[in-house]
Each structure stands twice: as C-alpha cells, then as structure tokens.
Amino acid sequence: MQMRDDLGIITKLENGKAYLEFVLPEKIGRLLSALQIEIWEEAEGERLVFHGEYAPEESDCMTALLLRPHLWDGLRDPYVYLVKAQGRFRSVEYGEKMGGMEKEEKLDSAEDITGEVEMYWRQELTIYDVRVVEKKGILLNEKEFLPHEVVYRLPPQISDAGMRVEQVRRDLERLVRMGVNVIRLEGTGTGAEGVNCSEVRTFYSLCRKRGFLTGDLWIRPENLPVYRGLSGETAEDGLLSANGRTLTERYYYYQAKWSSEPVLYPALSTLHRQKNGLVSLTIYSNQKKVVLYVEGVLFLFQSAASGDPEFIFEDIPVAKLPLHLAAEAGNLSISLTVTKL
Numbered sequence: 001m002q003m004r005d006d007l008g009i010i011t012k013l014e015n016g017k018a019y020l021e022f023v024l025p026e027k028i029g030r031l032l033s034a035l036q037i038e039i040w041e042e043a044e045g046e047r048l049v050f051h052g053e054y055a056p057e058e059s060d061c062m063t064a065l066l067l068r069p070h071l072w073d074g075l076r077d078p079y080v081y082l083v084k085a086q087g088r089f090r091s092v093e094y095g096e097k098m099g100g101m102e103k104e105e106k107l108d109s110a111e112d113i114t115g116e117v118e119m120y121w122r123q124e125l126t127i128y129d130v131r132v133v134e135k136k137g138i139l140l141n142e143k144e145f146l147p148h149e150v151v152y153r154l155p156p157q158i159s160d161a162g163m164r165v166e167q168v169r170r171d172l173e174r175l176v177r178m179g180v181n182v183i184r185l186e187g188t189g190t191g192a193e194g195v196n197c198s199e200v201r202t203f204y205s206l207c208r209k210r211g212f213l214t215g216d217l218w219i220r221p222e223n224l225p226v227y228r229g230l231s232g233e234t235a236e237d238g239l240l241s242a243n244g245r246t247l248t249e250r251y252y253y254y255q256a257k258w259s260s261e262p263v264l265y266p267a268l269s270t271l272h273r274q275k276n277g278l279v280s281l282t283i284y285s286n287q288k289k290v291v292l293y294v295e296g297v298l299f300l301f302q303s304a305a306s307g308d309p310e311f312i313f314e315d316i317p318v319a320k321l322p323l324h325l326a327a328e329a330g331n332l333s334i335s336l337t338v339t340k341l
Contacts, residue, residue, distance in 0.1 A: 004125040005201055013129045018069040022062040028089060030057040032116060036088035038160055039066070039125065049081075067249075072126035072140050074181055075211035084119040126208050131170060140213075147213070148258040149182035150175065150239065151226045154199060171227065172210045178239070178251060179258025182213045184224065225254055249284075255283040256309030259278035263309075264290070264332035266325075270312075274340045279316040279323070284309050287329035292316070295324050 022037060054062045070079045130140050138145045152175075155167045175183070183299030184279035187202060207214045227239045239251040252265035264288050270282035283290055290311040291301040302311045317324070323338040 002119045004119060004121050005085065006197075006298055007121045007123060009083065009125055011125075011127055011283045013069075013071075015129065018066040018127050020064040020066065022064070022085070024059060029091045029117075030089060030121070031059045031087055032090055033088040035059060035062065035085065037085040039064070040082040040084065040096050041070070041116075042080060042124075042317045046082065051217075058289070067128070069127045070126040072208070073141055074128075074145070074213065075176065078209055078211035079126070080209055081127070082124040083121065083125045086114055086119065087142060088118050090133070091115050091117055124208060130213065145181075147182045148180050148254075149184060149224055150178075150180050150254075151186050151224045152183050153186050153226070153228045155228065155244070156204065165206070168206055169303045172206060172212070174247065175212075175227065175252075176210065177196055177259060177261055178255040180212070180254075183207055185214065186226075204229045225250060234261055252284050253309060257307070259286065262287060262330055264327060264334055265338060266327060266334060269336065271341070274314065276315070277318075278314070279318050279338075279341065280286055280312065281316060281325070283311045283313065283327055283329075285311060285332075287332070290327060290329045292326075293326040296326070305330070327337065 004025075006025045008025070010021040010023065014021045019243050023030070024035075034055050036052040037052045037054070038048060041047045041049055045144075048065055050066060052062070053062055064195055070081075072079050106320075114250075118285070130138065130145070136144070138147060146173055152171070155164060155171070185200065195257055204214050208273075228244070238248055239254070240246070242339075249265070249267045249269055252263060253267070255261070256263040256265065263284060265284045267282045267284060270279055270280065274280055281292075285304070286309055287304065289301055289303050292299045292313050294316055299316065300313060302313070303313070318341070322337055323341075325332055325336040325338065
C-alpha cells in the first residue's frame with residue numbers, strides 16, 4: 001500500500017459550477033481496477049459531496065461536477081475540501097522486469113499480483129477563480145483583490161519535520177498580522193536545490209489553510225520584501241533578522257502599509273541629528289494622525305497621506321541628553337528615551 005498526495009486536479013468555474021479533471025501522476029504504472037475518487041466537506045464534519053469510479057480505459061478522462069461549490073476566498077474564508085482516492089496499479093518496475101510495457105500488457109493481472117500495488121491519495125482541494133481583468137485589476141471570485149506579496153524561504157531543518165512545520169505556522173501567523181495575502185516560495189522552480197516536492201506541497205497546504213494565495217501569479221514589483229534571508233546575507237528589504245527571531249523595521253513598515261491591525265512603530269534607524277543640530281525621526285503607522293511629544297510637551301501632529309505609512313518628524317529640539325520622546329496614534333502610544341545620537 002502506498003499513501004500519496006500528488007493526484008493532479010484541474011478546476012474550472014462556470015455559472016456557479018465547478019468542473020474538475022483528475023490527472024494521475026506520471027510513471028505511476030497501469031491502472032488495473034476502477035479508480036475511486038471522493039470529495040468530502042472536511043470543514044463540515046467530512047460530509048461526502050462527490051463519489052466517482054473510473055474504469056482503467058477511462059483513466060485519461062476522469063472528470064467531475066460540483067454544483068454550488070464552497071469557494072476558497074483567501075483570508076476571508078480559506079475553505080478546503082478533502083479528496084480521497086484509491087486504485088490498484090501495476091508498478092512500472094514490474095513491467096520493466098517482465099520486458100517492458102509491450103510484454104506487460106499481455107499478462108493477466110488476476111494471475112500476476114506480485115507487481116501490483118494498492119495506492120491511496122489523501123489531499124486538499126481549494127476551488128476559486130483568480131484572474132486579471134483589463135481596467136479592473138485582479139479579481140478573486142469576482143471581487144477586487146489587492147495583492148500584498150512577499151518572498152518566503154523555507155526555514156532550515158531544526159531537528160525533525162514536525163518542528164519545521166510549527167516554525168512555518170508561526171511565520172505565517174506573523175505574515176497574517178503584517179497584512180500579507182500572497183506568498184511566493186523562493187527556490188522551488190525547475191532545478192531548485194535543497195527543496196523536495198513533498199516539502200513544497202506541505203508548505204502550500206499550510207498556506208491554503210491560512211488563506212494565502214501562492215506562487216508567482218502576476219507581474220510583480222522589482223523588489224518584493226523577503227521574509228527570511230539566506231545565512232550570512234544582508235537583505236535590505238528583509239522582514240526577519242539574521243538570528244531568525246527578531247522582526248525588522250521593514251516588517252513594521254509593511255504592516256503599517258497593509259494591515260488593518262493598528263500599528264505605531266518608531267523606526268530607530270532613522271533617528272539622527274540634522275545639520276542644524278536638531279533631530280529627525282520617522283514613525284510607521286496606519287492611523288489617521290500621529291502626535292509627537294518632546295519632554296512631555298506637544299511638539300507636532302501629522303495627518304496621514306494616502307497610502308503612506310511614514311510620518312517624518314524633523315527639527316525636533318534637543319537641549320540635552322537623555323531626550324524623552326513619546327508618540328500617540330489612535331489608542332496606541334509609545335515612549336522613547338534617547339541617550340545617544
């Protein structure tokens with residue numbers, strides 16, 4: 001018996017119906033008995049919504065139809081079906097031992113069972129429609145979709161696969177809070193080294209369940225933020241520091257730009273003394289107004305520019321150090337003590 005998760009499923013939506021086509025993996029051998037395929041509403045207590053049996057001679061045209069399917073809708077509703085399939089196959093290795101497929105076809109499958117194997121599939125299915133429409137932009141299930149895309153690299157192996165999956169889950173939760181809705185997995189194209197297909201499928205499964213679109217889907221900006229850099233690499237747009245634990249200022253910049261979660265974050269790397277001796281500081285926020293206090297006294301407030309998360313405060317007076325600053329935005333507040341400039 002073999003357990004697999006590589007059954008190909010091609011989906012087409014039309015007039016409230018989902019047309020499905022199932023494709024067997026290459027080099028799997030010859031189907032000997034009817035292939036049974038089921039689709040379950042896993043999220044609703046595994047209610048069976050489709051059952052099909054496909055004879056060996058029909059294995060090239062295995063199709064199904066779902067009426068009024070429950071659509072996967074990104075972070076709003078990451079709905080996932082469960083697909084189960086099973087069938088009996090004559091292995092490729094068995095055919096080769098017997099002199100190739102020409103000789104294999106002459107064998108009686110009922111009499112020669114040593115080269116047969118029962119295969120089972122258990123995998124997820126998401127049904128949705130995403131496309132680019134001229135003058136309308138990107139539509140997900142006929143609704144406007146604004147992609148907030150990042151590049152993701154799989155974390156290094158810690159000690160076992162389970163811990164690695166947990167690390168990915170933690171990363172995805174951080175990206176949800178940041179406002180990300182599309183993830184491009186780097187290093188998984190043709191000829192990629194160090195990443196196997198099973199790991200990629202597991203990663204995509206975690207993404208689908210959490211509501212992320214995946215893959216290199218559209219023309220993208222030249223520089224996408226990178227969640228995790230390579231060892232020894234300094235990524236100017238990186239979202240996670242080299243130690244793999246600390247979120248960088250760029251994370252909070254994009255969080256303020258994309259997320260609906262309230263953000264107020266002073267970018268300490270921007271704190272510097274100007275040529276005139278006064279001080280400048282940039283604060284990231286997605287609130288309508290940010291107020292800055294100097295030594296407990298109101299210094300200045302700024303209103304947000306459309307789509308810009310940066311509030312740049314210049315000419316901040318500094319009589320002596322330490323300098324005490326505080327910022328407020330909405331219900332958020334933060335205080336700073338500056339001892340060195």
